[in-house]
Amino acid sequence: xxxxxxxxxxxxxxxxxxxxxxxxxxxxxxxxxxxxxxxxxxxxxxxxxxxxxxxxxxxxxxxxxxxxxxxxxxxxxxxxxxxxxxxxxxxxxxxxxxxxxxxxxxxxxxxxxxxxxxxxxxxxxxxxxxxxxxxxxxxxxxxxxxxxxxxxxxxxxxxxxxxxxxxxxxxxxxxxxxxxxxxxxxxx
Amino acid sequence: xxxxxxxxxxxxxxxxxxxxxxxxxxxxxxxxxxxxxxxxxxxxxxxxxxxxxxxxxxxxxxxxxxxxxxxxxxxxxxxxxxxxxxxxxxxxxxxxxxxxxxxxxxxxxxxxxxxxxxxxxxxxxxxxxxxxxxxxxxxxxxxxxxxxxxxxxxxxxxxxxxxxxxxxxxxxxxxxxxxxxxxxxxxxxxxxxxxxxxxxxxxxxxxxxxxxxxxxxxxxxxxxxxxxxxxxxxxxxxxxxxxxxxxxxxxxxxxxxxxxxxxxxxxxxxxxxxxxxxxxxxxxxxxxxxxxxxxxxxxxxxxxxxxxxxxxxxxxxxxxxxxxxxxxxxxxxxxxxxxxxxxxxxxxxxxxxxxxxxxxxxxxx
Numbered sequence: 342x343x344x345x346x347x348x349x350x351x352x353x354x355x356x357x358x359x360x361x362x363x364x365x366x367x368x369x370x371x372x373x374x375x376x377x378x379x380x381x382x383x384x385x386x387x388x389x390x391x392x393x394x395x396x397x398x399x400x401x402x403x404x405x406x407x408x409x410x411x412x413x414x415x416x417x418x419x420x421x422x423x424x425x426x427x428x429x430x431x432x433x434x435x436x437x438x439x440x441x442x443x444x445x446x447x448x449x450x451x452x453x454x455x456x457x458x459x460x461x462x463x464x465x466x467x468x469x470x471x472x473x474x475x476x477x478x479x480x481x482x483x484x485x486x487x488x489x490x491x492x493x494x495x496x497x498x499x500x501x502x503x504x505x506x507x508x509x510x511x512x513x514x515x516x517x518x519x520x521x522x523x524x525x526x527x528x529x
Numbered sequence: 530x531x532x533x534x535x536x537x538x539x540x541x542x543x544x545x546x547x548x549x550x551x552x553x554x555x556x557x558x559x560x561x562x563x564x565x566x567x568x569x570x571x572x573x574x575x576x577x578x579x580x581x582x583x584x585x586x587x588x589x590x591x592x593x594x595x596x597x598x599x600x601x602x603x604x605x606x607x608x609x610x611x612x613x614x615x616x617x618x619x620x621x622x623x624x625x626x627x628x629x630x631x632x633x634x635x636x637x638x639x640x641x642x643x644x645x646x647x648x649x650x651x652x653x654x655x656x657x658x659x660x661x662x663x664x665x666x667x668x669x670x671x672x673x674x675x676x677x678x679x680x681x682x683x684x685x686x687x688x689x690x691x692x693x694x695x696x697x698x699x700x701x702x703x704x705x706x707x708x709x710x711x712x713x714x715x716x717x718x719x720x721x722x723x724x725x726x727x728x729x730x731x732x733x734x735x736x737x738x739x740x741x742x743x744x745x746x747x748x749x750x751x752x753x754x755x756x757x758x759x760x761x762x763x764x765x766x767x768x769x770x771x772x773x774x775x776x777x778x779x780x781x782x783x784x785x786x787x788x789x790x791x792x793x794x795x796x797x798x799x800x801x802x803x804x805x806x807x808x809x810x811x812x813x814x815x816x817x818x819x820x821x822x823x824x825x826x827x828x829x830x831x832x833x834x835x836x837x838x839x840x841x842x843x844x845x846x847x848x849x850x851x852x853x854x855x856x857x858x859x860x861x862x863x864x865x866x867x868x869x870x871x872x873x874x875x876x877x878x879x880x881x882x883x884x885x886x887x888x889x890x891x892x893x894x
Contacts, residue, residue, distance in 0.1 A: 368589075369592075369599070372593055373600060376605075377605050380609055385609075394602075402590075464582065467582060467583075490584070491584040512538070
């Protein structure tokens with residue numbers, strides 16, 4: 342039953358409400374619902390399954406940010422929106438890789454989503470900066486920062502997890518790590 | 530160092546709204562007074578936002594990866610990926626275009642078909658025209674055939690051969706027939722119903738129509754009783770029942786039909802009737818009579834390819850032909866009979882009366 346539900350495409354309203362409520366089920370159904378469409382597009386336009394996954398996930402992120410920002414209006418079908426965004430993202434990637442972008446095989450209607458995709462690219466740059474900064478930060482700093490700031494662990498938890506003798510040491514360590522991370526992030 | 534760590538934890542608490550109102554006010558005062566502190570607050574805020582975004586995206590990606598793991602990508606790829614077959618590929622990529630093209634082709638074919646239908650009809654008309662042209666030539670050839678028959682008969686040296694039919698215009702031996710029957714003849718004879726042959730002379734007349742007047746020259750000819758029929762020049766309508774007497778063979782043959790058109794072979798040829806009647810070579814020059822025994826025309830030609838489409842020269846032109854003969858040569862009985870003694874007779878009684886006035890015309894060339 343749940344399998345059947347997850348394989349069926351949710352209605353546009355369900356998706357929007359689900360995303361606003363952080364519903365994991367809504368995300369799963371959304372993801373499963375439109376992935377074949379994007380996969381078909383990518384596969385038929387010089388891409389492979391991994392490209393499809395990357396592009397599709399970026400497209401979903403764009404949709405997420407759009408819905409979360411509160412100014413999402415269902416001016417078109419969600420399907421058309423997702424297809425258009427993913428198409429735009431993939432064509433940009435193709436041209437960046439100097440791969441053939443002419444003679445695009447299309448399967449759905451398209452709407453103009455250039456602005457959204459550009460906004461997303463800006464955000465994506467920030468994301469990549471952070472990602473690369475974290476990678477360069479190295480362990481144990483990376484884990485400490487992620488545990489504290491992303492996983493919301495307390496200093497006490499971190500202290501125990503990393504075996505610091507007291508929380509002050511942990512705090513000092515976290516402070517040093519953060520300073521280095523900030524430096525990496527802002528300088529890159 | 531310790532101060533720095535303290536400061537940062539205060540900044541974090543401040544940004545997270547964890548400071549008390551008094552502490553927050555004091556801290557904001559510090560920010561205003563110390564640009565270095567303010568800068569730290571701003572940059573920390575930007576950084577934390579970037580971190581939050583990063584965390585959110587990472588979280589989302591994690592969930593999506595989980596969702597992705599549920600999907601059987603390989604199966605989907607086989608279904609949706611470029612098909613090894615070029616045709617299927619083309620079909621998939623251009624479904625819509627092919628659909629449009631197909632419907633366009635379909636419509637074009639319907640249009641072409643209907644155009645073809647139209648042109649087919651036009652074609653048929655043309656064909657019909659050609660047929661008519663053919664018929665025209667065969668009408669002519671029919672007439673020639675009569676002539677050539679005669680010529681052939683002549684070579685065979687048969688003493689007598691029919692070429693057509695004639696009927697009495699007057700009681701004193703003037704006979705009307707078709708010009709094409711006697712044209713270019715060396716000698717012309719007529720034979721009456723009793724089998725008597727009389728040599729006749731072709732009287733030159735001024736007529737554009739296919740008419741000829743013969744005059745019996747033989748002394749053995751005894752003038753006929755008054756003509757039983759009269760010329761009926763008007764009041765003939767389509768569908769009127771008509772009949773004719775002619776000599777397609779060595780004896781008189783009766784043929785019955787109806788007026789099928791008041792115009793001749795060409796629709797604008799008002800000098801002839803078209804008659805639905807079966808005639809044969811030899812009928813040419815025979816009288817066309819209506820059911821009351823009025824002569825309404827002279828049988829002159831038929832369409833060889835259309836059964837029963839015969840043309841008869843209208844009685845009006847018989848009168849014209851008659852008028853063109855000088856009054857002297859016609860004699861007293863020149864005027865056509867005004868009375869019609871056949872009117873109340875049955876058909877075979879009419880025929881009995883008529884047969885003496887209808888002659889077989891024999892032509893030698």
